[in-house]
Amino acid sequence: MAPLTDFYQLTMAYGHWRAGRHRLPAAAELFFRRGPFRGAFALGAGLAEGLRCLRAFRFSAADVAYLRSVLPSTTEDAFFDYLATLDASEVTVSAVPEGSVVFARVPFLQVKGPLLVVQLLETMLLCLVNYASLVATNAARFRLLAGPDMKLMEIGLRRAQGPDGALSASKYSYIGGFDCTSNVLAGKLYGIPVRGTIAHSFIMSFTSLEEVQPRELLPLAGGEPVDLPALAKSLLQWVCELLQTPPEKTNRGELAAFVSYAISFPHDFQGLLDTYCVRRSGLPNFCAVALALHQLGYRAIGVRLDSGDLAQQSKEIRRVLRACGAHFQVPWFETIPIAVSNDISEQSLEEFSREGSEIDMIGVGTNLVTCPLQPSLGCVYKLVEVNGSPCMKLTEDEEKMTIPGIKTIYRLYDAAGHPFMDLMALEEEPSPSAGQELVIRVLGRLGETSKVVPTTVEPLHRTYFRDGQVCEPLPSLPEVRSHAQVSLSLLSPAHRRLHEPQPYPVAMTERLHNLLTELRQATQ
Amino acid sequence: MAPLTDFYQLTMAYGHWRAGRHRLPAAAELFFRRGPFRGAFALGAGLAEGLRCLRAFRFSAADVAYLRSVLPSTTEDAFFDYLATLDASEVTVSAVPEGSVVFARVPFLQVKGPLLVVQLLETMLLCLVNYASLVATNAARFRLLAGPDMKLMEIGLRRAQGPDGALSASKYSYIGGFDCTSNVLAGKLYGIPVRGTIAHSFIMSFTSLEEVQPRELLPLAGGEPVDLPALAKSLLQWVCELLQTPPEKTNRGELAAFVSYAISFPHDFQGLLDTYCVRRSGLPNFCAVALALHQLGYRAIGVRLDSGDLAQQSKEIRRVLRACGAHFQVPWFETIPIAVSNDISEQSLEEFSREGSEIDMIGVGTNLVTCPLQPSLGCVYKLVEVNGSPCMKLTEDEEKMTIPGIKTIYRLYDAAGHPFMDLMALEEEPSPSAGQELVIRVLGRLGETSKVVPTTVEPLHRTYFRDGQVCEPLPSLPEVRSHAQVSLSLLSPAHRRLHEPQPYPVAMTERLHNLLTELRQATQ
Structure with missing residues (x-):
């Protein structure tokens, strides 16, 4: 890689x-500058793949040989020999557990090691983390909008x-x-369910x-095989009568396919x-086949819509399914799951719930995977220390300023169990204590100190890679998925909401702020 | 795959x-319904990868074994045995040559073969063609805006x-x-240049x-090695004097890095x-190092800017380079290429040319690869014939209607050499002849016939895959790139322009229109 x-x-x-x-000790941090999709949070993801590539x-x-052919011809041979010996065995990586909620400007992956390797890893790690975190966050937003019971x-x-x-x-x-x-x-x-x-x-x-082959189906409980096309065709008459729709408007190819x-x-x-036509063809044909299956002891698993006004149609479909269920005395009919697709976006989900839709399952394609609201997360990877000296990039724009030094990150929780602030401290500082007052500086208003008393203090990062090996057990995909939902559920509603969330405060300790001030004065 | x-x-x-x-003969067509980015054209791409996956x-x-674990348990064993024997050896694929200009609603890839395989190939081909064509088209738009001489x-x-x-x-x-x-x-x-x-x-x-190691550089023409930091430092004094900027405002770390x-x-x-600071530090430091290199017989290859008003800065930089070149008598200084990056979009390129920038090279990242103006091309893949019967999907929306039957596609050129229309004909129809009047129906106004006389008629598709093998030589990447530029250059300016282009007419023959009308009547 x-x-x-x-x-x-x-x-x-x-x-x-x-x-x-090339062997000077160095450290870099990976973070994004603004929450994606104008939200306050993201889900940090891509860690396991990053670790695999590090190994x-x-x-x-x-x-x-390829590099030799493209680097300037003045490049010394010994450099290529050196490249051939290179690996990540001297690199240490710490990070938030995959799937954790992360916030703008808070490093969620840290890399320490020889300058040359730390620098070489930048692009690969960004490539693996950027899209992973973006699309995981996008998915989490869909989940928050859809609620816990909707199938996505x-x-x-x-x-x-x-x-x-x-x-x-x-x-x-x-x-x-x-x-x-x-x-x-x-x-x-x-192993994702398909x-x-x-x-x-x-x-x-x-x-x-006529094209239906074979035509017979055995009843679930056993017995003589039944000619399903004939049964469905006869039931279709009854369904059309109930729905007051002309049988000749149902499409025979569609019935055959069903x-x-x-x-x-x-x-x-x-x-x-x-x-x-959904109303005159698709729905009567479906009901006929589902009723035929019912007579043989089977249950249909659902209907799907891929065009039109999905919310309105879902309500009409539910009415028809209820009517059919009552008329033909098939109680499960009214709960047949309704699935929809067709360019579903966050807005669609908002509409569905506004209109009280009867939708049970949603397929999302383009607007999930291409993240059109923000197609790139824009994570950056910045050197924060080289050879024991903290580095920083000064800029007019405080948002683009990097914060120097190797840091430990703490998440501070309030009495209700919600995280209320992420705190960056210098690595050598003692850990803040739960229940103790902390004097801190909040990013965005560094000129003043603030005081906070966290009910709980959580060190955010774990060391995942050391001596060329992954040194922390990596959770399974379902475990990461559960962790993400727990992490999201801890957020206060004000930080979790998708539109105009309350900004999540990120702060630094007084000691880190002192370092920042010193370096700023030294550079100016 | x-x-x-x-x-x-x-x-x-x-x-x-x-x-x-499963073995019924079937045919499918791949096309998009609307030109991407509100343009009239796209570049068809992804063919070579598609063919590789077919093979x-x-x-x-x-x-x-995996499929057996996820398909319903009622699935017959013999089906899995059949899947294990499946390949694409009975499939025939024809397509436009990779990199060709293609238009909305005109099939640019056609697949014939047994129904089951033709259907199974849908997603894979769409996955390979959609993004390839989208990003190639996006790149072509940047190229059209930048002009032929700009390095991209x-x-x-x-x-x-x-x-x-x-x-x-x-x-x-x-x-x-x-x-x-x-x-x-x-x-x-x-093999793309890096x-x-x-x-x-x-x-x-x-x-x-002090950190610069080694400090010496041999003059190109030979002779004693020169202490480059010392030389650059002394030249920096002169440069700062010329540029009337205080030497103490130049950053020493930056000079050392240069x-x-x-x-x-x-x-x-x-x-x-x-x-x-570009003006007070970056530019003087660069000029000092470039002048030092010049004294040793070397030429700097350029400068790069990654923030701020790129067009304005490029003009200021060009003035400074000219002034330096004149003052220090280094003629090549004034033509030092200026490269820029930082969230470059189509709009940026329009601004650059409006402001008469001095930019020679542009790096494009996010807005090229994520295609934020339209992050998905939306190609579709539709069955047009099964078992000798043309298929069509009728819909209220004429744009979403599929056009039935296996077709041959012709591109019609006018006397100036511009393509002016793509024409779909039934496969069995004779080819239209150059210089002969054709009676056709233009999509969007099928109710009336039109007459056209093409100066040249080009059959658009070639057969690329047959009997399990690629049967047409595939061009190299640089050849595809050249073909794309030629294909674009043939377009009339009205179809090529990026904003509000003239829609490119797509037509069908009378015979194809007759088939369409028959099928429509039969289905209604």
Whole structure:
């Protein structure tokens, strides 16, 4: 993975190496400057993949040969020999546990090690963490809007940045709170539940009931096989009468497709209702097939809509399902899950709940995986110390100023159990104590001190990588997913809300502030 | 690659297989419904990767075992045995050559083969073509705005959807007209030129000239080694005097970093000017080091800006470089290339040319690779024929209507050599002839016929895949890149312009229109 980097990292590496500075001890921090999607929080993600790449961090002979061909011809041979020996065994990485809530300007990954390697890792770590955290956060927002009971399914494979972009989308959407994915490869590689039934193309590939083969289905409880097309066709008459819709307006290809699918998957029949007309064709055809299945002891698993006014249609569908259930005395009919898809966004979810929709499951593709509200998280990776000297970049813009020195990060909790502030301290400072008053400076108003008394103090980071090895057990994907939901649930509603949240305060200790002031004076 | 698909493709595959329909001959077409970024055109891309995946299309034993674990338990064993034998050897793919200009609603990839396989390929092909075409088109727009002489560099590795998203971005940006990338792995894998020099972190890691090691540089023409820090320091006095800026405002760490880099890469020194103050520090320090290099016979390769008003600063920098060049009698100074980066968008490029900037090279990251103006192309893949019967999806929305039947696509050119219309004909129709009047129906106003006389007629598609093999030589990446530029250059300015372009007409023959009308009547 070592060549997964920007070329300037290698020219700089040569610069450091040639100046004999490549082994100076250095430290860097990874953070973002503003909460994504105008929210107060993000979910930190990408750690496990980052650690995997750290373990594999090496330039192969082919990599070195390639670098030799592109670096200026004046580059000394000994540098390439050095590159060939390089690995991450002298690097130490600490980070917040994957899936934790993280806030703007608070480092959520720290790297210490020889300057050259610390610098070389920048691009790779940013590449792995940026999108992972962005899409996990996006997924978490969908989950917060949808509530805990809605089934959320990721369906963005065809809209992501290629196969690996799509796999990342599946994995980190799951971490962020989605339930399942359409992506078979993501299911296979990561164990994420996969779902899916039929598309319009399946329905359109049928034109008449004659095409249904085989035609018979065995009742669940045993007995003689039943001709399902014939049964469905006869039930369709009754359904159309009940729904007061003309039977000739139902599409026969659609009925054939439904029957054929139901015979293939009698326990898993879902009707896609909108290939033709939902009300006059899709819904009566579905009810007919579902009733036929019922007579044989099976239950349909749901309906799906992929166009039109989804909230309104879901209510009409629920009414029809209730009416059918009552009329034909099939109690489970009224609770048949209604799934929807078609360019679902945060706004769609807000509309669904405003309109009191009857939707039970939502598929989100483009607006989940491409994060159109903010397609990049913009994490940065900044050197904070080289050879024992803290570094900082001074700028007019306080937001862009880096905060020097190697830090320990604490999350402070109030009596209600909500985190109310993240606090950066110098590594050598003693840990703040729960219940003790702390004098701190809040970013954005560094000119004044404030006092806070945390009920609980949590050191945010753990050391995950040392001596070339992952040194902390990594949780499974479902564990990361649960951790993310717990982390989100601890947030106070004011910080968790998606629109105009209360900004989450980030502070530094007086000692860190003193260092900042000194360095600022020294540089000016 | 076979599991790179949506789960519903497999449930549908089982449905077709169980109904004995899996080997019915079928055909599908891939197209987008609207030009991306509100433009009239896109570049079709992703073909070579699609073909590679077709060749490798197979379910491994592990894939099949996984599918067995997730498909309903009622799925017959024989289906899994069948999946294990499946490949794309009976599939035929035709497409426009990679990098060609393509238009909304015109199929640019066609797949024929057994229904089950044609359906299974949908998601994979969309995943590979959608983002490839989108980012190639985005890159082409940047190229059109920048003009042919501007150097364009892709720097989006850290903002893409993970490593593979970034590699796709590099490859297809290059096809779209970018010159180089920062992505080392893309350079190694695809042979794309890589570029890069230094980042702010390199400059910030120095604090004084004492840190520069080694200090000496040999003159290009030979002779005694020269103490470069000392020479640069003395030249800095003169530069500051000329620029009327106080020497004590120049940052010594920055000067040290420049000198150190220049010693490492005397032929490739570029100054990153905005770590501290461009005017008072970055620029004088750069001029001092570049003049020192000049005394030893070397030329600096450029400066780079990464913040602030780039167009205005470029003009000020050019004035200073001219003044320095004249004063110190170094003629090449005034043509030192000025490179810029920092959230560059189409709008930035429009501003640069409006303000008459002096910029020679532009690095584009986030706004290139994430395509924020439209983060997904939205290609679709539609069955157009099954078992010899044309299929169509009727909808109220004419734009969403699919056009039935297997087609041949022609591009019609006018006397000036511009394409003026794409024409869809049924496969069995004779080819239209150059210079002959054609009676056609234009999409969007199908109710009336029109007549056109093309000066040239070009069949758009070639057959690329047949009998399990790629059957047409695939061009190299630079060849695809050239083809894209030629294809773009043929467009009339009205279709090529980025804002409010003239819509490009797409038409069908009378025979295809007759088929459409028949099917529409039959279905209603």
